[in-house]
Amino acid sequence: MPELVKTADGSDTLYISELNEHYHSTFGAVQESMHIFIEAGLHQCKQSSINLFEVGFGTGLNAYLTVLEGLKTGQTIRYITIEKYPLTPTIWKALNYTEIIPEGNPSLFQMIHEAKWNEEVKITDHFSILKLSADLIFFDYSKLPLFDIVYFDAFSPEKQTKLWETSIFQQIARHCATKAKLVTYCAKGAVRRSLIVAGFTMERIPGPPGKREILRGTVEPQDTTI
Numbered sequence: 001m002p003e004l005v006k007t008a009d010g011s012d013t014l015y016i017s018e019l020n021e022h023y024h025s026t027f028g029a030v031q032e033s034m035h036i037f038i039e040a041g042l043h044q045c046k047q048s049s050i051n052l053f054e055v056g057f058g059t060g061l062n063a064y065l066t067v068l069e070g071l072k073t074g075q076t077i078r079y080i081t082i083e084k085y086p087l088t089p090t091i092w093k094a095l096n097y098t099e100i101i102p103e104g105n106p107s108l109f110q111m112i113h114e115a116k117w118n119e120e121v122k123i124t125d126h127f128s129i130l131k132l133s134a135d136l137i138f139f140d141y142s143k144l145p146l147f148d149i150v151y152f153d154a155f156s157p158e159k160q161t162k163l164w165e166t167s168i169f170q171q172i173a174r175h176c177a178t179k180a181k182l183v184t185y186c187a188k189g190a191v192r193r194s195l196i197v198a199g200f201t202m203e204r205i206p207g208p209p210g211k212r213e214i215l216r217g218t219v220e221p222q223d224t225t226i
């Protein structure tokens, strides 16, 4: 049973004692999600229509920040997210994101959580969500649109090694549009090398407080001259 924990910026996260893992950085959950997924990720996508894939829906914080950001930019976002262990309403309703995020919209957070699993649900005129109740390891991407951006937000490679294997990144890369971005909080060399093998060009970029660096990958156009 996940335990509610306060992080340093005042926003909540969850702690799983069986794994000794938090869902977010204890230096600040909202601060971390904004920095990595919104600023280093979503803001790099300039097109008017975006297909976004998230690994690990969890608390719904990234989805909530993304719908709020979409209201500002006017971009159309199809948010596709996969989760093996959905949270119960008692847990997500206890999270303080709707109170702590300035210019938030509590009803959007609720709609995102109450959206049916495995069905694409319209949340605003420009934002839909498809929450897939599935295991990333056995996932079939074939029915999904190509991704323009990937939020890779699994638990750490130390705790969930299989989710960070090259074969997983290869499957994701094959399902990405040219120039698609992948962002993750993890800056480990082994993860970076696996992403390169999978076909991403990698950058190390400054992380949020408590994390020196994070990773961003770009899918380069295929060289068809050979």
Ligand SMILES: C[S@@+](CC[C@H](N)C(=O)[O-])C[C@H]1O[C@@H](n2cnc3c(N)ncnc32)[C@H](O)[C@@H]1O
Residues within 6 Å of the ligand: 022, 023, 024, 055, 056, 057, 058, 059, 060, 061, 062, 082, 083, 084, 085, 086, 134, 135, 136, 137, 153, 154, 155, 160, 163
């Ligand atoms: C770091 S937490 C997610 C953080 C989430 N993006 C958020 O903002 O709360 C990792 C998430 O991956 C989910 N997960 C773990 N194993 C998975 C698997 N094999 N397939 C899909 N999701 C998985 C966990 O249940 C958890 O919600």
